[in-house]
Amino acid sequence: MMKVSVLGYGTVGSGVVEIIRENKELITKRTGEEIQVKSILDLRDFPGDPVQDIIVHDFEEIKNDSEVQIVIETMGGLHPAYEFVKASLESGKSVCTSNKALVAAYGPELLETAQDKNVNFLFEASVGGGIPIIRPLKVSLAPDEILEISGILNGTTNYILTEMTEKGADFDSVLKDAQEKGYAEKDPTADIEGHDACRKIAILTSLAYGKQLDFEDIYTEGITKITDRDINYAKKLGAKIKIFGSSRKVGDRVAAMVAPKLITSSHPLYSVDGVFNAILVKGNMVGDVMFYGQGAGKLATASAVVSDVIEETKHSNVHMKTLWEHEKLNLMPLDEVTSKFFVRVHGGREEVEKEVAAAFGKVTPVDVGYTDEFGFVTEEMTEGAYGKAADALSVINKIRFDA
Amino acid sequence: MMKVSVLGYGTVGSGVVEIIRENKELITKRTGEEIQVKSILDLRDFPGDPVQDIIVHDFEEIKNDSEVQIVIETMGGLHPAYEFVKASLESGKSVCTSNKALVAAYGPELLETAQDKNVNFLFEASVGGGIPIIRPLKVSLAPDEILEISGILNGTTNYILTEMTEKGADFDSVLKDAQEKGYAEKDPTADIEGHDACRKIAILTSLAYGKQLDFEDIYTEGITKITDRDINYAKKLGAKIKIFGSSRKVGDRVAAMVAPKLITSSHPLYSVDGVFNAILVKGNMVGDVMFYGQGAGKLATASAVVSDVIEETKHSNVHMKTLWEHEKLNLMPLDEVTSKFFVRVHGGREEVEKEVAAAFGKVTPVDVGYTDEFGFVTEEMTEGAYGKAADALSVINKIRFDA
Numbered sequence: 001m002m003k004v005s006v007l008g009y010g011t012v013g014s015g016v017v018e019i020i021r022e023n024k025e026l027i028t029k030r031t032g033e034e035i036q037v038k039s040i041l042d043l044r045d046f047p048g049d050p051v052q053d054i055i056v057h058d059f060e061e062i063k064n065d066s067e068v069q070i071v072i073e074t075m076g077g078l079h080p081a082y083e084f085v086k087a088s089l090e091s092g093k094s095v096c097t098s099n100k101a102l103v104a105a106y107g108p109e110l111l112e113t114a115q116d117k118n119v120n121f122l123f124e125a126s127v128g129g130g131i132p133i134i135r136p137l138k139v140s141l142a143p144d145e146i147l148e149i150s151g152i153l154n155g156t157t158n159y160i161l162t163e164m165t166e167k168g169a170d171f172d173s174v175l176k177d178a179q180e181k182g183y184a185e186k187d188p189t190a191d192i193e194g195h196d197a198c199r200k201i202a203i204l205t206s207l208a209y210g211k212q213l214d215f216e217d218i219y220t221e222g223i224t225k226i227t228d229r230d231i232n233y234a235k236k237l238g239a240k241i242k243i244f245g246s247s248r249k250v251g252d253r254v255a256a257m258v259a260p261k262l263i264t265s266s267h268p269l270y271s272v273d274g275v276f277n278a279i280l281v282k283g284n285m286v287g288d289v290m291f292y293g294q295g296a297g298k299l300a301t302a303s304a305v306v307s308d309v310i311e312e313t314k315h316s317n318v319h320m321k322t323l324w325e326h327e328k329l330n331l332m333p334l335d336e337v338t339s340k341f342f343v344r345v346h347g348g349r350e351e352v353e354k355e356v357a358a359a360f361g362k363v364t365p366v367d368v369g370y371t372d373e374f375g376f377v378t379e380e381m382t383e384g385a386y387g388k389a390a391d392a393l394s395v396i397n398k399i400r401f402d403a
Numbered sequence: 404m405m406k407v408s409v410l411g412y413g414t415v416g417s418g419v420v421e422i423i424r425e426n427k428e429l430i431t432k433r434t435g436e437e438i439q440v441k442s443i444l445d446l447r448d449f450p451g452d453p454v455q456d457i458i459v460h461d462f463e464e465i466k467n468d469s470e471v472q473i474v475i476e477t478m479g480g481l482h483p484a485y486e487f488v489k490a491s492l493e494s495g496k497s498v499c500t501s502n503k504a505l506v507a508a509y510g511p512e513l514l515e516t517a518q519d520k521n522v523n524f525l526f527e528a529s530v531g532g533g534i535p536i537i538r539p540l541k542v543s544l545a546p547d548e549i550l551e552i553s554g555i556l557n558g559t560t561n562y563i564l565t566e567m568t569e570k571g572a573d574f575d576s577v578l579k580d581a582q583e584k585g586y587a588e589k590d591p592t593a594d595i596e597g598h599d600a601c602r603k604i605a606i607l608t609s610l611a612y613g614k615q616l617d618f619e620d621i622y623t624e625g626i627t628k629i630t631d632r633d634i635n636y637a638k639k640l641g642a643k644i645k646i647f648g649s650s651r652k653v654g655d656r657v658a659a660m661v662a663p664k665l666i667t668s669s670h671p672l673y674s675v676d677g678v679f680n681a682i683l684v685k686g687n688m689v690g691d692v693m694f695y696g697q698g699a700g701k702l703a704t705a706s707a708v709v710s711d712v713i714e715e716t717k718h719s720n721v722h723m724k725t726l727w728e729h730e731k732l733n734l735m736p737l738d739e740v741t742s743k744f745f746v747r748v749h750g751g752r753e754e755v756e757k758e759v760a761a762a763f764g765k766v767t768p769v770d771v772g773y774t775d776e777f778g779f780v781t782e783e784m785t786e787g788a789y790g791k792a793a794d795a796l797s798v799i800n801k802i803r804f805d806a
Binding site: 023271 | 422425426429430432433434435527533534535538539542543544545546547548613671673674681686687688689690691692693694695696697700702703705706707709710713714717718721723724726
């Protein structure tokens with residue numbers, strides 16, 4: 001019997017308890033041992049809920065419970081999640097978490113503590129919800145040098161962009177609709193500004209290269225500037241706009257970014273629509289590998305947490321080394337990163353075409369019939385060169401073009 | 404230093420050696436230990452090859468080498484692969500294999516031997532080439548009851564069907580082209596008749612339910628009957644023809660099959676074209692999860708083998724339990740399995756419409772302009788009922804319609 005405690009009986013935490021209860025028989029069979037939720041930490045009581053008798057309000061009770069070998073952290077946020085996780089590891093308990101903020105900020109430290117104590121810090125659910133990606137990246141792709149990671153890592157923004165594309169609706173009304181359907185939070189900032197995707201690509205990139213990539217260092221651009229006009233240009237280009245968390249190896253440095261991109265139908269993630277997430281990983285031996293599924297949602301995310309709990313139960317007392325050092329990853333300055341850019345500038349084509357040519361050299365015009373602006377695609381250039389060229393013009397919006 | 408031996412220096416075996424050599428530095432870092440290929444068993448010599456000095460011709464040398472802790476089996480075929488793998492496990496060495504025939508035929512027995520000897524029998528590369536699927540199914544999806552597995556599991560047939568669809572070419576000329584490009588074997592039987600996919604879905608289904616599904620018991624239909632006319636009907640239906648290895652849970656039984664199917668654009672595997680493979684797994688908690696990548700090829704497959712070698716090196720002396728018992732899986736008789744069918748019968752529509760209605764009841768005609776035959780889609784029905792209804796008609800071809 002493996003006894004576990006859950007910190008936080010919210011969406012994911014209650015999902016974890018539900019899965020352990022509903023799939024108990026098969027989990028016991030596959031694990032070779034029964035998993036029992038002994039206690040749940042929450043500030044609230046849950047009268048009438050089957051868990052009402054195992055709710056505790058004081059973390060110390062869990063920390064000091066020597067029967068509890070695994071702590072499941074599903075509170076979210078940095079504090080007190082960090083303090084509770086650290087204390088759990090230090091008291092010799094393994095921790096499984098769904099908390100991307102915690103992992104992005106304290107990954108190497110908590111892995112080190114786990115190693116010191118010969119326990120494990122596992123975080124499959126921190127990226128991609130129910131999609132297996134952390135374990136495949138750590139284990140299945142271990143033979144490969146990772147050349148590139150491109151992820152549609154946030155279901156809310158992918159849903160919004162999909163709806164804008166399919167229904168021709170504007171950003172604000174789709175956001176409102178997404179909030180009503182529960183696909184977007186009341187305060188959607190973390191999603192629509194790319195902060196959520198940023199933490200996820202920071203985690204994946206750090207794991208891929210074994211060194212710390214601070215999420216604060218990653219250039220991050222959200223989707224709030226995308227309008228129906230951008231969508232119309234995208235269609236004209238045979239492209240879709242999707243927001244990517246991405247990183248790629250360039251010599252001995254890594255370029256990383258969160259930003260909307262135009263991709264065409266030859267891109268493996270072109271058909272990943274709605275609330276689904278997908279992550280493409282390119283290895284120097286295995287080539288392109290893609291993982292797809294529900295990037296969020298109570299039971300999908302909880303399933304990923306429980307997979308960690310099962311693995312830990314099967315291998316308790318065995319530390320599984322994860323390479324993610326404190327040393328900082330050698331990040332390429334944004335100015336040196338290259339791509340093509342789709343750009344819209346104020347003014348009709350006749351009016352501004354010469355200025356555009358003077359600033360950008362050769363460009364490919366994209367005409368969807370607007371007379372008050374001029375849209376075009378640049379050649380491949382660095383972000384630095386783009387910035388200088390754009391300075392001379394009155395830019396409405398620009399979107400990187402991955403084609 | 405972990406010393407390993409490779410059985411068979413063919414395509415995959417030489418790929419394994421290449422990856423261990425080329426990515427040595429990062430593999431050592433991630434593993435925490437260097438992996439060294441100590442010997443390679445092959446009937447041939449390889450003068451001038453860097454491995455010429457470590458080639459051995461007698462398996463006993465490897466079996467009796469107490470320094471060798473992991474045996475990598477990439478010979479293929481059942482014999483002597485089975486005898487060598489069994490003897491390796493019995494002498495306390497873990498085995499990593501890419502051999503689907505071996506795993507499908509002897510999986511439970513070899514896992515049992517591994518358990519008895521406290522070593523491991525790992526076979527990530529046996530299904531899906533470079534796509535991580537065995538480990539995700541065993542570990543990441545362990546919390547879930549598996550409701551369905553649908554796989555495009557054979558790159559050769561997917562390439563042929565893709566070319567037929569995109570170029571309007573006929574089966575024979577595409578097969579010939581595929582053979583010239585090295586995408587199809589000289590003797591393509593195992594691929595085009597579905598035998599390869601059959602072994603793969605047998606392995607995945609056995610792992611999903613923890614019981615043995617004999618590949619001989621799975622209804623298997625290849626792609627040799629598919630013609631350009633079928634492709635034209637598919638296009639009219641907004642569908643593509645792909646050959647699936649699939650299984651799904653129906654009550655306490657499992658329905659399994661290898662057969663071409665018509666799928667429409669709402670199917671997650673619709674856009675998996677060319678030599679790529681993809682596997683969709685539906686869990687009762689996680690929902691749909693999809694894995695995509697190169698299903699074959701020297702380095703992709705070898706990367707999967709090396710991932711097993713790395714995992715085994717990190718956890719040597721720890722048996723990782725895999726649930727796959729000798730007990731037979733409760734397979735649903737084919738006659739009871741249901742689907743819709745797209746059917747073509749001899750004779751013009753006016754001529755045969757009444758007979759078709761008498762046999763099948765309500766059907767949906769599909770008209771692409773052929774006057775000498777009549778194509779239609781049935782309602783959902785059992786295979787048994789289909790067989791009886793079809794008996795009364797002169798059927799040219801039928802393809803299951805997954806929509």
